[in-house]
Amino acid sequence: MPGLSRRELLLGGAGTLTAFAAGGLGARQALAADHALTLASLDHAILPDKTTRNMMSFAPDGPPPVLRFRQGRKTTIDVRNSLDEASVVHWHGLRIANGMDGVPYLTQYPIEAGQSFRYDFTPPDAGTFWYHPHCNTLEQMARGLTGVMVVEEDEDPGFDRDLPLNIRDFRLGGDGQFIEFFKARNAARGGTYGTVPTVNWSVAPVYDLPAGSLVRLRLAVTDVTRVGSYEISGGEISGGEARVIALDSNPLPGPVAAKDIILSPGQRADIALRVPDREDEVVRLLLKRPNGDRELCSFRPTGQSAGRDLRELKPLPPNPVPEPDLANAEVLEFVFGWSPEGDAPQASICGSLGYTFWSINRTAWPGDLPGPFDPLATLKLGKSYVLRLRNESPNDHPIHLHGVSFRLLRSNKRKLPPMVTDTALLLEEETMDVALVADNPGDWAFHCHVIEHQKTGLAGFLRIDG
Ligand code: C2O
Ligand code: CU
Ligand code: CU
Numbered sequence: 339m340p341g342l343s344r345r346e347l348l349l350g351g352a353g354t355l356t357a358f359a360a361g362g363l364g365a366r367q368a369l370a371a372d373h374a375l376t377l378a379s380l381d382h383a384i385l386p387d388k389t390t391r392n393m394m395s396f397a398p399d400g401p402p403p404v405l406r407f408r409q410g411r412k413t414t415i416d417v418r419n420s421l422d423e424a425s426v427v428h429w430h431g432l433r434i435a436n437g438m439d440g441v442p443y444l445t446q447y448p449i450e451a452g453q454s455f456r457y458d459f460t461p462p463d464a465g466t467f468w469y470h471p472h473c474n475t476l477e478q479m480a481r482g483l484t485g486v487m488v489v490e491e492d493e494d495p496g497f498d499r500d501l502p503l504n505i506r507d508f509r510l511g512g513d514g515q516f517i518e519f520f521k522a523r524n525a526a527r528g529g530t531y532g533t534v535p536t537v538n539w540s541v542a543p544v545y546d547l548p549a550g551s552l553v554r555l556r557l558a559v560t561d562v563t564r565v566g567s568y569e570i571s572g573g574e575i576s577g578g579e580a581r582v583i584a585l586d587s588n589p590l591p592g593p594v595a596a597k598d599i600i601l602s603p604g605q606r607a608d609i610a611l612r613v614p615d616r617e618d619e620v621v622r623l624l625l626k627r628p629n630g631d632r633e634l635c636s637f638r639p640t641g642q643s644a645g646r647d648l649r650e651l652k653p654l655p656p657n658p659v660p661e662p663d664l665a666n667a668e669v670l671e672f673v674f675g676w677s678p679e680g681d682a683p684q685a686s687i688c689g690s691l692g693y694t695f696w697s698i699n700r701t702a703w704p705g706d707l708p709g710p711f712d713p714l715a716t717l718k719l720g721k722s723y724v725l726r727l728r729n730e731s732p733n734d735h736p737i738h739l740h741g742v743s744f745r746l747l748r749s750n751k752r753k754l755p756p757m758v759t760d761t762a763l764l765l766e767e768e769t770m771d772v773a774l775v776a777d778n779p780g781d782w783a784f785h786c787h788v789i790e791h792q793k794t795g796l797a798g799f800l801r802i803d804g
Contacts, residue, residue, distance in 0.1 A: 388514025402485030436780025465587025507532025550643030
């Protein structure tokens with residue numbers, strides 16, 4: 339029976355009944371989901387020969403898997419929580435229904451230890467995304483719970499290879515064990531940096547790529563703190579070339595050189611790499627730093643050159659993000675800064691760092707609690723808005739909005755790239771205008787993606803009223 343596996347034949351028949359009887363699941367759950375994730379603790383060697391204990395992953399036996407979906411196709415994901423604490427999974431950048439957004443109490447109850455939850459959504463946009471917990475977020479992400487998610491375009495742009503790069507640090511001591519996840523004095527400033535930079539849970543991995551081929555590098559910065567400048571370097575002698583083609587899942591109007599790519603926590607860059615022809619011409623991904631660049635990973639050409647050319651790629655089609663009506667857009671102001679004195683955060687099953695340092699519109703988010711809480715603003719479904727984001731602090735804040743993408747308009751400090759995003763880096767003392775159409779009803783989390791800032795007050799939500 340070509341094309342049909344035994345498993346598929348069994349679905350809806352004996353297989354379903356077995357699952358039903360064995361698991362005691364409802365009839366809907368008995369059908370296998372398209373994807374399954376298990377949140378689990380594990381020991382794993384990040385540093386060579388030193389096993390790090392009590393890491394966390396979305397799989398019981400290794401790094402978080404890359405999830406692949408198709409644009410405009412419905413998908414289902416079963417999340418099983420095998421940790422001994424509550425969690426919840428958020429799909430960063432996907433403009434999906436509010437109930438599937440994975441924010442504790444705002445969109446669903448936390449998934450308690452031993453329990454499962456089925457997510458079910460249709461991604462409207464193609465590109466590079468990522469997924470992470472939104473419960474005890476600092477610790478769970480610091481221990482490893484950050485994964486890359488790919489939504490494939492309907493039409494294949496023509497790459498030979500696709501290589502997701504999950505870029506993040508771990509905070510490990512010399513013995514390979516976790517050290518304190520944050521320091522309060524840093525949380526009140528720029529955040530606490532990790533000590534070991536990694537790509538796909540490896541230190542400086544080397545990827546073999548066919549010489550002369552076209553590779554799509556999908557950089558996803560899933561770190562809890564680091565704002566960095568990235569660069570692809572080397573390989574020009576024998577035809578190597580790298581161009582940024584999309585930022586934060588949205589295609590750029592034209593490709594730009596893969597230099598000075600500023601990415602803050604939560605941001606992504608898609609890079610078209612034409613691998614050099616010669617095997618000795620290694621290409622490197624660098625993190626630029628004033629005290630010396632850091633090589634994060636490298637790409638080694640192998641074999642006979644495939645002789646391809648970047649011009650053979652089809653341009654990525656723009657995502658179907660609605661164009662805001664700027665002439666009729668209402669302006670909503672948000673100020674990001676210190677928290678007013680006093681209020682200590684409340685305990686929650688999703689954890690608390692025990693400090694309040696930050697606020698939005700002078701209100702500090704009290705923690706992941708049942709609420710109800712007031713939204714920072716209420717938007718009318720279908721209307722256009724300009725969000726005026728004012729940073730009155732001397733630190734940078736990558737400001738992230740769930741459920742809706744927005745366009746960068748202008749800044750009082752610099753010329754902004756013409757981009758659509760879900761996460762905008764707001765520099766110290768910067769005021770930035772961004773615009774959106776409130777086209778997705780629900781309560782949408784709105785917060786800084788430096789997780790220590792988020793978890794010490796710099797969070798809230800916008801309500802889009804249907
Ligand atoms: Cu990637 Cu609310 O977060
Ligand atoms: Cu998000
Ligand atoms: Cu911040």
